[in-house]
Amino acid sequence: MNATASTPIDSAAKKAATAGRLFFLNLSAGRVLSANLDGSDLKIIIDEGRKLPDGLALDLAAGHIYWTNMGDPKQNDGSIMRSDLDGRNMITIVPPGGTFTPKQLQLEKRSGKLYWSDREGMRVMRANRDGSEIETLVDTSLGDSRPGADARKWCVGIAVDADGGKFYWTQKGSHDAGFGRICRANIEVPKGHSAENRCDIELLYDNLPEPIDLDFDPTDRMLYWTDRGDPPRGNTVNRAPMDPEVGNGREPEILFSHLMEGIGLALDLKGGRMFITDFGGSVYSANLDGSNRSTLLSAEGNLTGIAYAEVPSEWENEP
Numbered sequence: 001m002n003a004t005a006s007t008p009i010d011s012a013a014k015k016a017a018t019a020g021r022l023f024f025l026n027l028s029a030g031r032v033l034s035a036n037l038d039g040s041d042l043k044i045i046i047d048e049g050r051k052l053p054d055g056l057a058l059d060l061a062a063g064h065i066y067w068t069n070m071g072d073p074k075q076n077d078g079s080i081m082r083s084d085l086d087g088r089n090m091i092t093i094v095p096p097g098g099t100f101t102p103k104q105l106q107l108e109k110r111s112g113k114l115y116w117s118d119r120e121g122m123r124v125m126r127a128n129r130d131g132s133e134i135e136t137l138v139d140t141s142l143g144d145s146r147p148g149a150d151a152r153k154w155c156v157g158i159a160v161d162a163d164g165g166k167f168y169w170t171q172k173g174s175h176d177a178g179f180g181r182i183c184r185a186n187i188e189v190p191k192g193h194s195a196e197n198r199c200d201i202e203l204l205y206d207n208l209p210e211p212i213d214l215d216f217d218p219t220d221r222m223l224y225w226t227d228r229g230d231p232p233r234g235n236t237v238n239r240a241p242m243d244p245e246v247g248n249g250r251e252p253e254i255l256f257s258h259l260m261e262g263i264g265l266a267l268d269l270k271g272g273r274m275f276i277t278d279f280g281g282s283v284y285s286a287n288l289d290g291s292n293r294s295t296l297l298s299a300e301g302n303l304t305g306i307a308y309a310e311v312p313s314e315w316e317n318e319p
Contacts, residue, residue, distance in 0.1 A: 018310040024264060024277055025053040025067060028302040032056070032067060032087065039283065039296035045087040051079075055105030055116055055158075056264075056305035058085075059129065066093075066114060066129075067305065068102035073120050074147055078102045080114070080131065085311065093131030099123075100146055104213050104305065108160040117155035117169050120147035123195070124155050124169050138185060139195040140171065152179045157214035157225060161242070162187070168204070168223060168242070170211040176229040180208030204244055205252060209234035213265040213305070215274075216242060217288070224255075224288075226262035226276060235259040237276055237290070255290030264306035277303035 020037045023045070030053060032046035045065070052070035059066065063085050071077035078101050080094035094102075100121030107114055107129070115126045115137075124138040140153040148154065157170035166184045173179030182205040189198050205211075209229020216223045221242045227234045237256035244250075256262075260280025267274050267288070275296075276284045283297040283306070 018312055020268065020271070021309055021311045022266075022275055022283065022296075022306060023056060023058060023065060023309065024283060024306040025056055025304045026301040027052050027054060027070075027279075027304045031301075032065060032083075033300075035283070035297065037285070037296070042297065045085075046081075046083060046090060048081075048090070053081075054103050054304045056307045057105045057107040057114065058307045058309045059107055059109075060085075060309055060311065061109075062129075064129075066105060066107065068099075068105050068116055070101045070103070070119075071096060073101045076100050076146065078118070078121070080105070080116070080127075082129075093129075094127060094134065095131075098131070098134055099125055103155070104157045106158050106160050108162055110162045115158050115160050115167060117158045119154045119156055119172075122146065122148040122153045122155060124158060124167065136195040137167070137189060138169070138183075138198065138201065141196075151175075151177075156212050157182075159214040159216050159223070160187070161216060161218060163218060164242075168214055168216070170214060170225060172210045172212065172228075173208075176209050176234060178207050178209060178229075180211040180227070180229070181206045182208070182211055182214070182223070182225065204242075205240060208252075211238075212263050215265050215267045217267065217269055219269070224265060224267060224274065226259070226265045228259075228261040228263060228279070231257065235262055235278075237262060237265065237274065237286075239288075255288075256284070256286055256293065259284075263304045266306045266308040268308045275306055275308055277306045279303065 030049045035042045055068040057066045077096040078099045083090040101119040103117045105116045122141040127134040151174040159168045168184045212226045238252040240252040259278045264277035281300040286293045
């Protein structure tokens, strides 16, 4: 499905002074929200009702927000939406049924592709920014019908390392069962193989409580993720090498704990900090090593995806 492009941010706005801004999702209310980095100036950008938004990505060059709607996990009605940064010109780019239960969403800017994990669909998928050319890159179903009942096959988080030619994803497993895992594969399916039988999938980390959203630091080659399982290893933010040494036996490093079912994660690498949401309704910030922890917002509903961006300063003062 092709979408009509809305007006991009003009060149003068691009050159204007910028300020850090957070965008995040309220799953329970069906809202896209935005706030300053200290939690002030909280705005509702989109209020579309209970469609269970989960994953969020920004395209500042074009002035767009993208987000996934899970829909009913038992029905094939997941979708992906797009709007301008201020919430105008909202359209559907992947219509209901184009994906089953889309979760975390990432925009790989070099290729202009949107990548997402499809939980009950048991897939990792991608499409163009207008929703065309939907592809399945990984199919973990092993022949199971959709919606998949085995949570060990549910794909949730996604991160794309274009320079390294790899994408990473989480498979959460049943609630706090210790079957969570993080895998990676080449961006392109090997010739002669398919999403169902590709030969290049690597298992990086196993026996995790419930890994959810992913992000990474390409310079230090570190992978970061939230985990919504039970303590002590769950309800945390973790990090570990993107290229683990085989057989080193090292546990991932826990950076941030005592979340109320941690979900969303966004890194500000230039600022050396991370932003986290949890299902308990809070937005947090901390340094990349977990120090300087701060609660920015609380009691905001069931929060899911989050993204950090530097937007034109004058945008903060718009109604």
